[in-house]
Amino acid sequence: MKTFVAIATHDRSELLERTLSSLAQCRIPDGFCGTLVVENGSRAGAEAIVSRAPAAIRPRYLFEPVGNKSRALNLVLQEAGGLVIFLDDDVRVGPELLDAYVRAAHAAGPGHFFGGPVAPDYEQAPPQWLVKFLPLSARGWTLDDPASLASKPFFLGFNWAAYVDDLTRVGGFNDQFGPGAVTGSVGQEGEMQRRLVAGGVTARFVAEALVHHWVPRDRCSADWALDRAYRDGIRMGLQRADGSQAAKWRATLALVKQAGTSWLGAQLKRLNADPAAHFAAQFRYRRRLGTLRGVMLKSGKPAQP
DSSP: OOEEEEEEESSOHHHHHHHHHHHTTSOOOTTEEEEEEEEESSOSSHHHHHHTSOGGGOEEEEEESSOOHHHHHHHHHHHOOSEEEEEETTEEEOTTHHHHHHHHHHHHOSSEEEEOOEEEEESSOOOHHHHTTSOHHHHOBOOSOGGGGGTOOOOOTTEEEEEHHHHHHTTSOOTTSSTTOTTOOOOHHHHHHHHHHHTTOEEEEOTTOOEEEEEOGGGSSHHHHHHHHHHHHHHHHHHHOOSOHHHHHHHHHHHHHHHHHHHHHHHHHTTOSOHHHHHHHHHHHHHHHHHHHHHHHHHTOOOOO
């Protein structure tokens, strides 16, 4: 079976080099066709990193002039076939990763997509009270209950795999989601995985496919968590804005009310001596404000952040 690794990158040459070096420590399975590294937005050194990467991983450089991760991944779909393993330029992979995904894909076949666990690799660990407000990419994830895949079969975007035919059948990656999207929304991999599930593709957890995700100090701070909550809210709004125009306006009015209530709660929490309680109120307000913006964007109406 043809197998590729895909990595979208932008201006992170040192981390990319680390990722490719760790990938080269994997046992290379039969049918492995190469590692496609797509630099997007600008040429900032990735081509040189790829040119000197270990030959065992069969590195190949691609360029997407628009700075948009979804567009970069769609370029991969044009160049690859069979199974694609999606990583990011800031992960270290375990030595079993390639084998684990290929074994799972052989066992399940097309019509399935796959994902593995994630461990955080902190530059500086965040305070414990803040961890629950961080996204899974910054606090780690595994699957404790396999049955939960039936209700939420979604994996993190820097450690999952799918068949090219399944991905193209559901329309490829949506450039309104993910890094570089004009909407400001996160979550291009989750949006894709939802469409896979809607198209009858089944999720499978691969416990041996572990990656460690680099989390720099400025991506596990309180300010960053609030910004991420807002951008995650945009994703939620874009996804819930389907339906009739009347339904959209009812949803919008409800969100305006919720955002106003959250804002008032956040102001009242300022009087609370507990900084975590104050932050939680701010977090809810930012997410609801982002959701409102997402609904307005989907409806074609302007919305200010």
